[in-house]
Structure formats: C-alpha cells, structure tokens
Amino acid sequence: MDEISLIRRFWEPLGRAVTHPAVREGIGNDGAVIRCEPGQDAVVAVDTLVEGVHFPATIDPYALGWRALAVNLSDLAAMGAEPVCYTLALTLPRADEDWLEAFSGGLRDLSVRHGIQLVGGDTTRGPLTITIQVQGRVPSGTAMRRGGAAPGDRVCVSGSLGSAGEALKWLDTSPGNNPDVRAVLARYFYPQPRLALGGWLRERGVAAIDVSDGLVSDLGQLLGEAGRGARLDYAALPIAPELATLAGSQARKLAASAGDDYELCFLWPLALGEVPESTDEGVPLTVIGEVEAEPGVRLMDGNDPVELAYGGYSHFSGGANDDS
Template identity: 45%
Template sequence: MGEFDLISRYFHRPARRSPLGVGDDCALLAPAPGQQLAVSSDMLVEGRHFLSTVDPARLGHKALAVNLSDLAACGARPLAFTLALSLPSANEAWLAGFSRGLLALADEHACELVGGDTTRGPLNICITVFGEVPAGRALLRSGARAGDDLWVSGTLGDARLALEGFRGTLALDGDVFAAARQRMETPTPRVALGQALRGIASSAIDISDGLLGDLRHVLQASGVGATLETARALPLLAAGPAACGEDWALTCVLAGGDDYELAFTAPSSARAEVEAAGAASATPVTRIGRIEAEPGLRLLDGQGRALQRGFAGFDHFT
C-alpha cells in the first residue's frame, strides 16, 4: 500500500465546513464573523508519550484529545485539524484502529480532518487543531487576580498512577489499574466546560504536565501567587489514597501529568456560576485553593500547616 492509498483509505473525508479540504495544497478556514481562530499543536512520540503496547484506537483518541484539551483551556469550539504521521510501516490493522479512534473523537466534536502529511520513520504523531472563540472572550493564563478561587475539573493523578503500575513501582489492584490505564490512554477533553466558563473564569490552563507545574504558568502570567489546600486536592485521585498510600496519591494528583483536565480561576462571587457551568457540561468541578497577591505557590496540609515536600512537574528536558 502506497502513501496516497494509505491516506485515501484511512484518512480521506470530504470537508463539510471549509471551502477546501484534503486533496488541495492548503485548507482554507474562515471563522465566523466576530470570532478569533484558536490554534494549537501537539506531538506524541512512541516511548515518550505512549507505550508501544497501547491499543491503536486508544492512541488515535488520545492524539486528538490532547489538542482538543488546549482548545478547551481557551474556551474555544473545535473546527478542524491536520495530521502529520510518521510510520515505521503501513500496518493496515494498526491504521484501521488508529483512524477509528481518531475520527470517532473528531466526529464527537464536529472537528474536521482537513490535511496533513505521512512519511516513513519512527512512530510519531503531530496534530494541529483549529478552533474559534468570540473575539476578546478567550480564556487566557494571564487573568487570575488576588481573591479568585482556584478550581480543577474531573479527577487528577490517574494517568500517573497507571504509569507507576506499568513501571512496577506500585502494585495496583487489577480493577484500579485498568481504570487508571483507561484514563491515561483515553483522556476526556473538557471542551464543553471550557466554553461554559467563558465570561465566568478569569484564567485557565489544561493540565498536561502536572497540576503544580501548569498552575505555575498561570501564576507567572498573571503576576500573582496561590495557596492550594492539599486536603481538597487529594480526593481527586479516582482510586483514592488507599490504592497507593497518601504520599504516592499526593504525588500523582499534584505532579502526575497527562490528566488533560482544566485548572482555572474565578472570582469567589462566581462560585454558583462555576458549579452551574460544571453541571451544564456534565463535568465535576472542585475548588482547591485561592489566588493571592503574594508571589509563589504555597501548599497546606489538612490541618492548615505548610507542606514542606517538593513536587516537580513534568519537563521533557530535565
């Protein structure tokens, strides 16, 4: 099977929204009047972002989900995406599964595949996603203000728990491992929540490198600090501390990475609106701290005492 047969069989779809789609040298995207384009790229590399044993359908889902999560963090509606795919070989069974998972999630969010590239090489997946958001209403990292509440969506730490299970660092119950693995391999992009938070949240970021590491980006961009109550955050591990012990549970929740949930801030007067946005998007939201004028990030234990442990977020080069 040649390159163009591969594209035609597994990735060609007629475009419904853009004037030009797959088959031309460029896709032409025109946001609706009064909208801005939101654009993000992410790369997944075998051995770095996913294991060679991952089910290809789950990998296809995750490849697009991590990009949709970036749109969610800006409050944007998905429009289209491009796919650049490096493959060791044209394995038809793998391609069938990968494209099935990828395109199922694309259909769920009405996000069209409008171009890309394929080549032979180490397995590497790069997606660029395009969305639209009303002009001037995008959620940014720079809007957090002293007095705001700090919130997160969904559960945290599941992917890190699964990773430690794969590594053999933690001996996990079979059901716990299976559930954590599913969260690691098929994250849920919080697109509906991101849009529901427009005009309510003051800042937002998606949690890809660990809650603390990503939260620091918000604090730096906004010129503020924060206090995080670990007793509120600890129950966010779906399996609970009993699955791995409190120390590991804290590590997973605060510095795990690969969660693709949203961390966001909002004025304390908007608590009811935040909870309504969560309910409207069928997404659990949890208040875990507050934004303060004093720079830095402070962690408090269940008794309100400063937590002395250090937690490092994920960094590809450290």
C-alpha cells in the same frame, strides 16, 4: 502500500467522517481552506507525541489515535474554543494496515464526538511520531488567557487528578480483573477534553489552563503572567476512589504533581459568587485554594507545607515545565 494508497484508504474517509460548515476545502488539495467568519477569532494549537516519550510502544493503536487528538482538544478547551478542524502529520516505521485501521478508528470516534474535521496533513517514514494541529474558534476578543489573577480568586479544578500519573506504573502490565487498574489506565489512554466546560468558563471571563504537566506546575504558569501566587489545600485535591486504593497515602501527591489528566484548572473571581459543584454534564468542580499576592504556589496540609519530590513534567529542564 504507498503514500497515495494510504491517504485514500485511511485519511480521506476520516476527513469525510465530520463535515464542518467552516471548512470550504479539506483533504485533496495542497492546503485546506477554512472560512473565517466575521466576529470570530481563530484558535490554533499543536502537539507532537513521540513513541517512548509520550506513549509506550505497546499502546493499542486505537487508544493512541484517541489520545493524540484528545490532548490537542484539551488545549482548545483551555482557551474556551469550539473545535473546527485539524491536520495530522504521521511518521511511521512501516505502513501496517491493521495498525492504521485501529489508529484511524480512535481518531474518527473522538473527532465525530466533538465535531472536528480532518482537513489534511502528511505521512512519512521514520520513528513513530504524531503531530496534530487543531483549529477552533471563539467570539472575537473572548478567548481565555493566562494571567489576570487577583488575590482572593478561588483556584478550582474539574474532575479528579492523579489517576493518569498512577497509570504510568501499570502501562507494561496486564490489568486482569482489577477494576482499579483498568480505571486509571482508561484515564491515561482515553483523556476526556473538557470542551463544554471551557466554553462555559469563557462566557464568564475566567482564566484557565489544562492540567497536562502537573497541577502545581501548570497553575504556576497560569498565575505567573499576573505575578501572583496561590495557597492550595492539599486535603481538598480531588482524587478518584481507584487512585486512593492503588496509591494510598501518595494519592494526593500524584494529584498535585502528575500530569496527563487533562482536566481544567481555572480561577473563579469572588464577583461570580459560589462555584457550582458540577457542570451540566455532571463533571465535578472543586475549589482547591485561593490566589494570593505573594508569587509562588504553596501546597498546605492545614498549617504544614507539603513538599513534592516531583514538580511536574519537562522535556529539557528535568523540573517544572517551562512551556518552551
């Protein structure tokens, strides 16, 4: 199958699966044409996933399509943006039609769920690598940004943490009939971008970040722009029952340091009152700590500091991610 045939069979139908009103021209031209409406700002994010680094070679291609788009949508959620469109640059070792059918199916199902349209990209031969760029929009001047933290702001997270980190131990095994293993693997393979929550937080003017590299590492980035720190309550970190069963006493250390959960961590000013216990969609919201004037993130179990052997994922430094 040559490149033109591949585009016509897989990418053009995928580009028609969602028709966003802001897209004037999509697949079929040298470039996409997107309408920029008055009073709106564009939000653009991009992620690259490399086989053996970001996902195992044995991953189901449907799950890979879902995951590749989900991690990018999570960035839009952290900015409070509404999804509009995306491009796909796919490098393949070979044009396997069955693999492409499943991979495009994962992309299609998540794109339809969130109303985001494929508008173009590129397909080349080489080691399996996926780059997706997403574009969203927000009312002008309202995008959520890092920084702006004030002492007393409550540190909060959505959902639960650590399950995707536990899943890494099970990627090369069969879950069989173990529901706990299946549950943590689902958290890794099928992230749920918190787009509705992101929009709700944007309307309240809070700061947020998605938990991709580990809570302590990502929170440090969120606070660093303001020169603030935070004290976190180790016992308050939300964990799912299946993580508690599988990881035991290590469950909350995974919640503090493991990445790939793609929940939102956000700062809730005291002026906004009490933090709701959940979103309208039923996603739990948990207060896990408080912003302090002293820089640095301090993880405390009562009056005792908790030391983490692993501070968060980084491609190059081997420590906390530097977001470079």
